[in-house]
Amino acid sequence: MTSYVGHNGKTIVDRVEADGREGRLGGMLTIPVRREIAHEIISLSYGFFTPLEGFMNREQVESTLNEMELPDGTLWSIPIVFDLAPEKISEYGLRSGDEVLLEYDGSPIARFSMDDIFDYNTDEMSEKTYGTKDLKHPGVKRTHSYQGKFIGGKVTLVNEPKFNPPYDRFWMTPKQHIDAFRKKKWKHIVAHQTRNVPHTGHEALMKQAWFAANEDMPVDQIRTGILVNAIIGEKRVGDYIDESILLTQDALRQYGYFREDVHMVTFTLWDMRYAGPREAIFHAILRTNLGCTHHMFGRDHAGVGNFYRPYDAQDLLKQYREKLSIKPVFLMENWYCPECAEVTNASVCGHEKKAQNFSGTLLRSILTDGVKPTKKVMRPEVFDVVMKSASDYGVGSPFVTEKYLASRRPIFNLRKMEVQKA
Amino acid sequence: MTGKGNVKINVWINEERLDALRKAGLDRLAKEEFAGMMLLEVTCTEEQKDKLLEQYPTAKYDSSTTHSIELLPREVKDKIFETSLQLRSTGPEVIENMLSRGGGK
Known part of the structure; x- marks a missing residue:
């Protein structure tokens, strides 16, 4: 029998009920959930958050915040909670x-076996997760928007999502990731976390990470791959649209910037918390559950504004290294060096004073003007795919606008089910 | 002409545009910004700036750091570049000429 092992040696969680069993759902109390919760139900049920089988109870939240572990000692960094208003309860x-039966977008999505209904101080939750109570931090803002009460308990997916194009080409469950790696005969897999359209600096980081992850394995038969795992979830105006991120990352391989046998692109449904160091730990756990052996962490991983120092995330990963089931690959930032006439890394280039830094603002300005960047900045095919996806999916812009948010096609749909209401 | 320009509009110059500037003898006006990408700095007056911001509400003026107009629609930036080439200038007459012809519309 095939084994699927995830974080801390635990078997990948699989709480997905086969189709055609809706008869069992009749008469259950139905509670509608919002998008954020629906995404986490899907991730929990397929085992992206192994060993979690559902939303956290009070003991799990406390242990996560105070000890950075689940009650059984498994490393864990971010509370995964289901919130509901007291009056609704x-x-x-x-x-x-x-x-109860949870419903999303008018269709049943999961059974929820509630084992704990509790209060939690959101100031404390914010401060321990994000290291701040400042509402300017998007994670703190999210925590303060929780509706007052929390419910812990296991979830079971009763209606599998059907992903719409172009997402359907990039969707894989954790078990499917592991199967795909076995099929490719990859022994080492290095995860690249992204929510960006790739510029040449990102591409170079992935290549540097590949060499680090290949370690002492022979190079005449390639057994190391790069998994580009995009985070698809809550979008803010000005972010790259999800479709552009996936299609441009994939274009790097399609146009030969990565060999066919070393690169693949998938995504995970997750709302970035921008929790910096704690989110880096979470990303390490998540990619362990996808079957990755290595994870690249660059400068200011999962940070926002000036809330974290550039290498805080790497420092926390070092602190918990023994409890991670994945090997971190630490890198400094890449820049363009006019002396070296190439994209290079701060760890090795001696022309720091002449370095030209890749900046999001600068790239945004170039793409907004629709001016094809030089090859030193962005691959021409990547630029063409950005512009095409902007036209196909982004109402003309590769960046999220209010119009895009109002009119975007859903990432997935749930099958309509006839279920007798309670 | 409405006076000396002290408000900047940055136009990105790639290899293709640099070629056009070279032919017009204006390539010396473009300065290297990042990895071969260059910027052409077109200036306009306060009055022209107000007119542009009125016509294009999505655009913003960064008064604190860069003193430049940002987020002008792509078509407008294209028009500014074309007009600059045509007039062989990066001064306020570029925007004046463009506005007199109905802006970038």
Whole structure:
């Protein structure tokens, strides 16, 4: 029997009920959930968050925040919680031990076996997760928008999402990732976390990470691959649109900037918390569950504004190295050096004073003007794909606009089910 | 002409545009910014700036750091570049000429 092992040696969670069992759902109390919760239900059920089998109870939240681990000692850094307004809990008459049917976008999505209904101080949750209570931090803002009460318990997906193009080409469950790596005969897989359209600096980081991850394995038969795993979730105006991110990352391989046998692109449904160091730990856990053996961490991983120092994430990963089931590959930033006449890394280039840094603002300005960048900045095919995806999916812009948010095609749809209501 | 320009509009110059500038003898006006990407700095007056911001509400003026107009629509930036080439200038007459012809529309 094929084994699927994830974080801390735990078997990959699989809580997905086969189709055609909707008859069992009749008469259950139905509670609608918002997009954020629906995405986490999907991730929990397929095992992206192994060993979690559902939303955290109070003990798990406390242990995560205070000890950076689950009650059984497994490393864990970010609370995964289900929130509901107290008045809704009263209205539904919810109690620990109840099982309800969760519904998203008018369709049943999961069974939820509630084992704990609890309060938690969101100031404390913010400060321990993000190291700040400042509402300017998007994660703190999210935590403060929780609706007052939390419910812990296992979830079981009863309706598998059907992903729409172009997402359908890039969707894989953790088990499917592991199967794909086995098929490719990859022994080492280095994860590249992204929410960007790649410039040449990103491409060079991935290549540097490949060499680090290949370690002492022979190079005449390639057994190391790069998994570009994009984070698809909550979008803010000005972010790259999800479709552009996936299609441009894939274009790097399609146009030969990566060999066919060393590169693949997938995505995970996750709302970035911008928790810097703690989110880096979470990303390491997540990619372990996808079957990766290595994870690249660059400068200011998962940071936002000036809330974290550039290498805080790498420092925390070093601190918890023994409890990680994945090997971190630490890199400094890449820049363009006019003396070396190439994209190079701060760790090796001696022309720091002449270095030209890749900046998001600068790239944004170039792409907004629609001026094809030089090859030293962005691959021409990548630029063409950005512009095409802007036209196909982004109402003319590769960046998220209010118009895009209002009119974007859903990432996935759920099958309509006839379920008798309670 | 409406006076000396002290507000900047940065136009990105790639290899193709640099070639056009070279033919017009204006390539010396483009300065290298990043990895072969160059910027052409077109200036305009305060009055022209206000007119542009009125016509293009998505555009913003960065008064604190760069003193430049940002987020002008792509077509407008294209028009500014074309007009600059045509007039062989990067001064306020570029924007004046463009505005007199109905802006970038």
